[in-house]
Amino acid sequence: MxxxxxxxxxxxxxxxxxxxxxxxxxxxxxxxxxxxxxxxxxxxxxxxxxxxxxxxxxxxxxxxxxxxxxxxxxxxxxxxxxxxxxxxxxxxxxxxxxxxxxxxxxxxxxxxxxxxxxxxxxxxxxxxxxxxxxxxxxxxxxxxxxxxxxxxxxxxxxxxxxxxxxxxxxxxxxxxxxxxxxxxxxxxxxxxxxxxxHASPRAVEVAKYQIHAGVGEDRAAMIEALGGGMIGASADRAEGVAAFAEKRKPIFPAS
Incomplete structure (x- = not known):
């Protein structure tokens, strides 16, 4: 043990x-x-x-x-x-x-x-x-x-x-x-x-990533994690996944 x-x-x-x-x-x-x-x-x-x-x-x-x-x-x-x-x-x-x-x-x-x-x-x-x-x-x-x-x-x-x-x-x-x-x-x-x-777990996690990116603690991974989280919460991700599953071209909104 x-x-x-x-x-x-x-x-x-x-x-x-x-x-x-x-x-x-x-x-x-x-x-x-x-x-x-x-x-x-x-x-x-x-x-x-x-x-x-x-x-x-x-x-x-x-x-x-x-x-x-x-x-x-x-x-x-x-x-x-x-x-x-x-x-x-x-x-x-x-x-x-x-x-x-x-x-x-x-x-x-x-x-x-x-x-x-x-x-x-x-x-x-x-x-x-x-x-x-x-x-x-x-x-x-x-x-x-x-x-x-x-x-x-x-x-x-x-x-x-x-x-x-x-x-x-x-x-x-x-x-x-x-x-x-x-x-x-x-x-x-x-x-x-x-x-x-009493704090948002998501906000705490993102704040830790931001601080680490700022001081150089695995900056590249932290920046990509923040970017991945941002795009992952967007309608574009949902549309891209749906289009892939339906074997069609995705239609992404302009804004």
Whole structure:
């Protein structure tokens, strides 16, 4: 059984990392489960938002399980571990439903990249953020130097990635990377997510697409999704489908 669970109970789903003995560090099986859960959520009717959290008191996520990649050849490390992890985190980032990361404890390396892939983040006062990859002879590989560069000022990101400096909750909040700092971050995240019940799911989804197109998060796909939605709601689409089914030429109105 995977150590990443999906809980759907009402309009707010939860993705839960449940490998506290290893500080919720990602294994290949956990990455595969995360990707599968994203696919399930994309097609889950009635789900308005997603909370990403983890079990255990010691870490939100310590990143990638070193034992899972230490024995890989350089080519396999780049081709499989880095590229597949990057693709799966992108899948989470581009989920059509809003996502909230609950950082109740340290989020290091891939754990910070996981939180960055969510739309907003809620953090406990004692939690910290770090990119310690250089200390083990590697570099961030799951968007730590790319997506994070859009979310954290360049000098701060360099402090973390080059010098190993940790970012505390107060500074992360001041930089806008964290939406709220709360003693009970899960309760805060649930309170924020509850507001989705009073918003149009379609409007929320389109707004997320627009923002992603604006900041460069898979801009090409977001623009085409917006265009597809616009034409899909038009009379032209209905006429084109009907004409195809009836084996005739379509008659599109001029306006």
């Amino acid at each position: 995977s150590a990443v669970h999906l809980q759907i109970d009402g309009p707010i789903a939860q993705i839960v990392l449940d490998n506290p003995a290893k500080l919720n560090a990602f294994t290949p099986e956990m990455l595969a489960a995360l990707e599968a859960h994203c696919t399930t959520l994309e097609r889950a009717g009635g789900v308005l938002g997603v909370i990403v959290r983890s079990e255990g008191d010691r870490a939100f996520c310590a990143g990638a399980d070193i034992k899972a990649w230490a024995g890989l050849s350089p080519f396999d490390f780049a081709r499989h571990w880095v590229r597949e992890g990057h693709r799966i985190f992108d899948r989470l980032a581009r989920l059509s439903k809003p996502t909230i990361a609950v950082i109740h404890a340290p989020a290091f390396g891939g754990g910070l990249e996981l939180a960055a892939a969510c739309d907003i983040r809620v953090m406990a006062p004692s939690a910290t953020l770090a990119l310690p990859e250089a200390q083990v002879g590697i570099v961030p590989g799951w968007s730590g130097t790319q997506r994070l560069a859009r979310l954290i000022p360049e000098p701060v990101l360099k402090e973390m990635a080059l010098f190993g400096r940790r970012l505390d909750a107060a500074r992360a909040h001041g930089l806008g990377f964290v939406a709220e700092v709360a003693d009970d971050p899960l309760a805060m995240a649930e309170s924020i997510a509850a507001r989705l019940a």
